Amino acid sequence: MRAQRKAERMRERMENELPRSMKPKPVTKTVTVIILVFALVYFLFPIYWAIIASTKTPSQLTGSNGLWFAVPLDELPNAIASNYSILLGWTRDNFWRWVGNSLLYSGVSAIIGTIVSVMAGYATAKFKFRGKGITIGIIMGAMLMPAALLTIPQYAIFNTLHLDNTLLAIIIPCCVSPFGFFLGRVYAQSSVPDELLEAARIDGASEPRIFFTIVLRLLAPAMVTIFLFMFVATWNNFLLPLMMLSSENLYPVTLGLYGMVSLATFNDRGALMMGSLLGVLPVIILFLTLQRFWRAGLAAGSVKG
Template identity: 60%
Template sequence: MIISATKSNPDLVTTPGLLPAGNNIVANYTTVMEWTQFQFWRWVANSVGYSLVAGLVGTLLSVAAGYGLAKFAVPGGRIVQGAVLAGLLFPIALLTVPLYLMFHGLGLVNTVWAVIIPSCVSPFGVFLGRIYVEASVPDELLEAARLDGASELRTFFSVVLRLLAPAMVTIFLFIFVATWNNFLLPLMMLNSTELKPVTVGLYGMMSYFNPQYGAVLQGALLGVLPLVALFLGLQRYWQAGLASGAVK
C-alpha cells in the first residue's frame, strides 16, 4: 500500500507491485483533497470520534454486563448468556436494516448517534468480560470491599475495573477496530457529507467513473495511521494481559 500510494494509474499497471515508480505522492494527495472537497481529514476525525466514543462506552458496558452475569444471581441469567452467545453468530449486516428502521422511527437517522449507539453494543465484549471476571476477580476480594462499607458501584469502579484492565484494553481494541471498519451501517444511516467516516468517503471515491487508484490507496494509507498508532500505544497493556492470562 505504501509503494502503490506513490503511483499513478499507468504506473500501477506497468511497474511491478513491489518496485516504486514515478513519485506521485503530491499529485495523489492533491487528488484526494480535491475530490473530497478538502473533507478527507474531517472524515478521518469522524472515524476517530465514532470509534473512540463507541470503544469507551462499549468497553464499560461490556465489562459491567460481564461482571453482573459472572458475580450476581441474575434472574434469567442463563437465558441472557445464551442470547449473548447467539449474538456472536449474527453478522452486523443482518441487523443493519432493522437498526435503520428503528433509528428512522426515533428520528436519529443522519446523526452521529445512529452510528455510535449500535457500535457500543458488543456481544463479544460481554462474553470476554464475563470470562475474565470469573478468572480474575476473586469473591473474597469483593466480600472484603463490602465489609469495608463500599457500595456495589464503588466496588465495581474502584476494585473490579483495576483488575480488568487487560481485558478492557482488548475489548476496547475490538470495538474500536470494528467501528472503524464498519461500512454498511454508516452508509445507510448517514446522508450528510460532514458526518461520513473515512470508509464511506473512500468508497465514494472508488465509485467515481474514473478513480485514481493511487490516490485512493494513499487515502486508505493515511486513514489507517490512527489504528497503527493505537495498537502501538496499547501494545504493552495487551501483552501484559496475555502474560497475566498465561500465568493464571
C-alpha cells in the same frame, strides 16, 4: 561493583534458563524462526505495497515495478505531494473530516461499549439474580447473528425515531457488543477473586465503589483488549454507515473512499492507495501504543486462579 553486577546477571540467567529436557531442539528453533519470518512478511507486505503504490500515477501503477518506486528517491516528495493534492481534490477537502468522523465513531463507541461490556460481564460473573441464565443465553445467542442481518431493522428503528443521518445512528448500535460482554465475563471470572470482593464488603465498601476502585483496576488489561476489538470493529464497519448516513459531512473514511471510487470519472488509484494508507494509520498507531496492555489482556483469562 562491576563484578557484583556480573554475578547478579549470571545468577538471573541461570535462574531463567530452562532444564535441558525442556529446551527446544535446534531444528524446532529453526522451523519456528522460518514460520515467524514468513508470518511477518505476510502481514507487512500489504502495508509496504500500499506505501509504494501511494506514490505512483495510474500509468506508473501498471507500467513500473510493483515492488519499488517509479521515480528516483529525490523525487518522492513531489510524487507524494501530487497524489495528496489529487486525493484532497477528489474528496473536496473532506478526507480529514472523514478520518475525524471515524475516530469519533470508533472512539466513543469503544469507550462506552467497553464500560458497558465490563459492567455486564462483572455482574453476570459475580452476582446471582433471577433470570441470569436466560439473560446470558440470549446475549451469547446474539453472537451467532450476523451484523448485516440487523442493519435493516436498526435503520427502521432509527428512521422512526428521526435519528437516521446523525452521529447517534452509528454510535448507539456500535456500543452494543455481545462479544465484548463475553470477554468481560470471562475476564471477571478469572481475574477478580471472590475473596477480595468479600473483604471489601466487610470493610464497608459499597458495590459502586468496589467496581470503580477495585474491579476496574484488575480488569484494566482486559478493558484494553475489549476496547481494541470494538474500536477496530467500528472503524471497519461499512454497511451500517452506508444505510444510516446520507450527509457527506458525516461519512467515516471507509464510506467516503467508497463514494470517491464510485464516481464514474475516477481513475487515480495512486491517490486511492494514499487515502487508504492514511486512513489506516490511526488504527496502526493505536495498536502500537496499546500492544503491551493488549498482550496482557489476551492472557488474563487463559489461566484459572
